[in-house]
Amino acid sequence: MAPSAPLPTVGTGLGDDDGVAPLLRRYRAAQTRRQRWEGTWRDCYAFALPSRESAVDGAAPGTVRGDRLFDGTAPDAVDQLAASLLAQLTPPWSRWFDLTAGADLTEDERARMAPTLSHAAERLQAQFAASNFAVEVHQAYLDLVTLGTACLAFEEAPPGEPSAFRFAAVPMGDVALDEGPGGHLDTVFRRIRLPLSQVRARWPDAMLPSDLERRAADEPDLDVAVLECVVPDGRGYAHTVLLAGTGGAAALADAGAPLGTPTVLAAGRFGVSPFLCFRWTKAPGEAYGRSPVMKALPDIKTANAVVELVLKNASIAVTGIWQADDDGVLNPAAVRLVPGSIIPKAVGSSGLTPLRAAADFDVSHLVLEDLRRRIRTALLVDRLGPPDGPAMTATEVVHRAADTARVLGASYGRLQSELLAPLVRRGLAILRRRGEVPPVRLDGRLVDLVHAGPLAQQQRMSDAQTTLTWINAVLGLGEAGARVVDAEGAARWLARTLGVPDAALRPVPPQDPAGGPADGP
Incomplete structure (x- = not known):
């Protein structure tokens, strides 16, 4: 993972960097806090997403999973909710964001900046489309729905790759998280095991211990444990990469194992964090999020037990x-x-x-149907999934959209703040460093981010409908009411609200010093 600033000289021990010891203590504390959640996470995975169970318990790939699962309502609902989030927030087939001039600019300045911002947004969207973003963010959505917390690594790809971006959904078993001063989940410690050849490729300037080099000569496939630390420091995000000492390459695998003397492989600083950690919802005083699966877990376990009893009763009924x-x-x-x-x-x-x-035992079917209905309701299948009935009228579509926005308002607002905005900000930082876009910075005053996903469009459609209702009512009052309406201003506002591209609008005529439009040639 290439940082946004040149790497300083790396060290080979704890004494080379006075900040390593406090960093390790902070990692231990974050690891201890995370262990309190692991029991709940295992239950959530076991009953709602057994295919990801190894992300917490570290089981080998290909092992048997789901042997405790008898009812498939929760796994199916989790898949549907994750797919709905992908389609509603970051649809891979359309642009889900746009860049516009901020509120501090005049109309003339907005018109001059529009082509530049449109080009930057198109370049950014093209990089997202060419990368593995859709695949990895869907895996992150599965973790979000199941555990309430997800982590997405956003790296810069090496030159020559089809896209400048490279994504990876980080298993929650590999990271220990903590909230920074701003309340965001931006303090990240990721523990990974890599072959020594990949360590050399990712951090070519790293100075490895001589005894480890000798071991690598005898063991070409030697794996080592690496701890990546990303901590906000007021000027950005400090990035430190540590390697466990020789003879203890797996020391980082256990929070209680002694670390020995770690080697500093690399150190640098990012302007925008390469780890995007986001939550569904959270309780006061807790750093990790809570998920819809956690809320429905009692019903999920009960439905699972009821189906198990039904199967046992069916076995008795068949064999006697x-x-x-x-x-x-x-x-x-x-x-x-x-x-x-x-x-x-x-x-x-x-x-x-x-x-x-x-x-x-026929009463079990009545109990089971009620449990399954509550599980689907808790996981929003009936709100976000396709309707089961016949085709809806336009009024029903509007009401369904309003109901969806009401139910998802809090969670969607958090995802805007913790996922979508940092995602665009990180992408712009990478492209700006490569020279592919001008120095565009999202500050809300000069350049603003507009969410253009289907869920955001539904809310804007509601705002536009309210404005059109007012305009029609005012125009019905006669000439006096019509004089109140600025038709051109209303049309431009509707264009911005509905996401109409600037190329479809006529440019704003320049203003003369007296305040009126300048005369044409």
């Missing part, structure tokens, strides 16, 4: 439970219940008779 008199003739061990079999019995004995079930 049998009883027999101890008549000295019938040997239960020799009985085979197959067509054409002859079962001997003594004279006067009732022989082999079925044992009637204790109760009727």
Whole structure:
């Protein structure tokens, strides 16, 4: 991961950098806080996303998963909610953001900046489309829905790659997070195991210990543990890469293991954090987020237990439970219940008779349907998924969109702040450093970010509908009401609200010093 500033000279021990010891203490504290969540995370993965279970417990790839799962309602709902988030927030087939001039600029300045900002947005969108963003952010959405917290690594790709961006959904078992001074989840410690060849490729200036170099000569596939630390420091984000000492390459794998003397592989600074950590919702005093799966976990576990009981009852109903008199003739061990079999019995004995079930189990279906409905409601399947009924009218579409915005308002606002805005800011920083876009900085005053995803468009459609209703009502008042409406200003506002490209609008005529439009040639 290439930092945005040149790397200083790397060291080979704890004494080379006085900031390493406090950094390790902070990592230990963050790791300890994360361990309190691991039990809940395992339950969420086991019952709602068993394919990602190894992200927490570190199981080997390809191991059997989902052996505790009997009901598939929750995994299906998690997949649908993650897919809906991808389609509503960052659809890969359309532009989900735009760059506009800020509120501090005049109309003339906005008109002059519009082509530059439009070009920068197009370049940024093209880089997102050419990268693996859609694949990795969908994996991050799965973690977000299941665990309430997700982490997406946003790296700069080497020159010559199809895209300047490279993404990776970071498993929550590999990171320990903490909130920074601003309340954002921007203090990140990522523990990864890499072959020594990849360590040399990622940090070519790193000075490795001599005994580790000798081991690598004998073991070409030697893996080592690396700890990446990204901590906000007021001027950006300090980036430090540590390697565990020789003879303890796996020391970072256990929070309680001694670290020994770590080697500083690299140190630098990012203007924008390369790790995007975002949450669904959070409780006061907690750094990690809480998910819809956590809210529905009691119902998910109950539905799973009910289905298990239904399957056991079905097994009994199919195979039956049998009883027999101890008549000295019938040997239960020799009985085979197959067509054409002859079962001997003594004279006067009732022989082999079925044992009637204790109760009727049909009530389980009523309980199960109610549990599944509550699970789907908690995971917003009925709000974000496709409607089950016939085609909706225009009024029903508007009401459904308003209901969706109301339900997702808080979570969507958090995702705008913790995912979408940092994502665009980080992408602009990489392209600006490569010289592909002008020095555009999102500050909200000169350059502003406009969210253009389907969910944001639904809210803007509601705002536009309110304005059009007012205009129609005012125009119905006659000439006096019509004089109140600035038709051109209203048209330009509607264009900005609905995301109409600037190329479709006529440029604003320049103003003369007296305040009126300048005369044409």
